Amino acid sequence: MLLRLEGVSKTYGSGVRAVDGLDLQVQPGEIFGFLGPNGAGKSTTIKMIVGILTPDEGSIEVDGIDALEQPIEAKRRLGYVPDEAQLWEKITGLEYLSFLCDVYGVPYEERRLRALELLETFEMLQAVNEPIGTYSRGMRQKIAVIGSLMHRPKIWILDEPMVGLDPRSSFMLKEMMRSHTEQGGSVFFSTHVLEVAERLCDRVGIIHKGKLLTVNTVEEMKHLFAQEGDKSLEEIFLLITEAQLPEEQLASLAR
């Protein structure tokens, strides 16, 4: 198991539990889509996995390492792309990548080769020596994606990664996610684009009001809802998160 969350909870102001007793596992070679409406707890969960927030309860394991006990070791195995990349405006893309390589301890001789491969894929080679402050939103997202892969992480975590990307880059990103898992890594990403999740994910989890309602393959989920006709993931998502499903059905989904 590359990622394991057990009983993870986080409470924010107003006493609202943003994440409530979340259990989750992500296998090697798997793309896991994390779905949920706005404010469902997706970003909070991701921030707890990558060590930005500390859970109030529960445990998080990254590649067999307790992320709460050994956060530095756990972080070394993660690559993270935030939903809105806060990058330093005054440094160039290359300086940003170089900083990340230093922090993750990427051997010097590997840096150039790795960067070339990623920069070419995302058509960022021309811009890499320019200050990040001059980048468009999409370019910032691309450099954040590239930065997250420089150290070849085992688990790649992306929060709404498609936002701001042009169709080509979006396509390339999806290809890279697939290629990452083919090399034994796993991908955990949140998205609102259900079509992407439907086509790309090996399994999807739907979180709503802090609770993980279901974790299944898209096919299994469709099968579960087969009695209600041939449904797309979007329709199932709406059914689960908007309709008041009976408690028994919710319980069966959670199982």
Place this chain on the structure above:
Amino acid sequence: MSNSSESLNFPRARKPFSSLLKLQFKVSYSLSGTAERMGLGSKKKVVLYLYFGLLALALIPFMGVLFKFSNVLSEAFVGMGQPGFVVILAIMSGQVMVIFFGFSQLMSALYDSSDLETLRALPLPPWQIMASKISVAYFTELLGVIMFAGPFFLSLGIHLKDMSYWVPGVFTLLLIPCIPIAISVLIIAILMKFTARSPKKDWIRVLSGLVVFAFIMVFNYLNINMTQYGPEQFVQLLMENNGLVAAASKFYPILKWGAWALTGTSLSQKVLGFLLYAGVSIGVLVLVVSFSQRWFFEGATTGTVSVKKKERVTVEQQEGELAWPKAKSAFEAMLVKEHRLLVRNPTYLMTALMNLMILPIILVFGYIGGGGDLGESLAAITGIPGVLDIALLILVGIHGAITAMSQISSSAVSREGQTFWISKIIPVSPVIQVRAKLVYSILFSCIQLLILVVIGVIALKLDVFRILILLFLGVLVSVPVNAICLLYDVSFAKLDWTDPQQAMKGNFGTMVAWLLSLLYVAALGGIVYSLIRWGVAYSWIYCVSGAIILASAYAFIRWLDNVAERRYAEI
């Protein structure tokens, strides 16, 4: 492709902490951002020359005056056999300055930086993130310390004529920020941890910051206060070699050790003093950073404000709670926005209020420190015809000179940061927007004016007529001064910052704007001085200076309007 790939030259590999330090310094002190703002493209060298030129223009006369003052002081105290007292004065003033300028800077750098989330997701231990932020703050504060305390060290070294003074002298100067930064970090870490879940955390933090600052001023005053010694005791202290050193460092031995290090009576005392001074300074800072790092992330965690859980409410109740504030004109809305942006950000509010407090506190301590004698002397002087009028005009001048210190107007546009696009797209003309900023800055500077009026009433016993004149001229002079500051900020706004403090204290432009406003006040002072020398009646001096301020205010406002129209489109 080949050309581009050839330009892909990675800088040499560094250790994570060294790389983090380099990044933080680059982000804080990069010249390329300033070059961009000034429309100079990538001409970083030009910006560097401009900065040095401006600094030289502004600081050389200032440091010259300071050196002259410290030179007289050093000569006198070395002559009296009390050279250590100069070291004490230099260290103490440097450290108070670091607390004053560094507290809110550290709070902002450690807890409001927009890169905190990015850094926390990286495999970096908390102490490294903390230490990198503190290092940048240390360097910034050190520049100020060198500027203020440097002349004291220099003049003392010249008068001591001892070659062995210089090396420990430089190190003593460089270590001045250690203790005040350690104190600030400790207080901030405790404050942030224990207020992280309070709904009123911002106010608690601002008030605590002000209380801490006031406490440190009182502590320093008590530490160095000599009025408790009778004339005989005082003479006795003066008779002893460095006798004043022990008396002026009774609660705070760091000062004594610093004085021993540079002016000790024997080599062993010098070595012991230096080891104690350097060891304790560095030790305390390291200890505080390693101790408070456990609280660092806890205090920095965002979104942990806990509010009492509300009972279930009806739709009607919810609608009732959703009461919109009453409609305002565009100008009023802009004014309210200015106010909210300032008071809802503890960094901005604390900076502005501390800047307002500094002079009144110095004046109050000066008055109290002078004891009854000062009151009697003032009473005697104010009886002389014309003295009260001159004092009133000086108070107006002081108000004009320190109005820009609050940095409200000189950072009014910069504070908007990355949200400036909102100001660009709203259907409110830039003229109205900058005028709202101007009016708000004037209103804020009125707080300072009121403090000066209170001081004038207590110390100078100003009558009602003069109080009204002081209020009138004070409000009037704050118009052109704030307009000048706004003019500079609109022209060279610093909108790309990673923590809010960079828009105010870390904004070099606020200093340039202040210096420009000082030039204006100096010119005004020159005119008033000439009028007094020509024997013009004070009532006429009030009228003439009022008219000049009014005319210049009008000119500066028109200029501001024009620049705002242009710059809001360009930025």
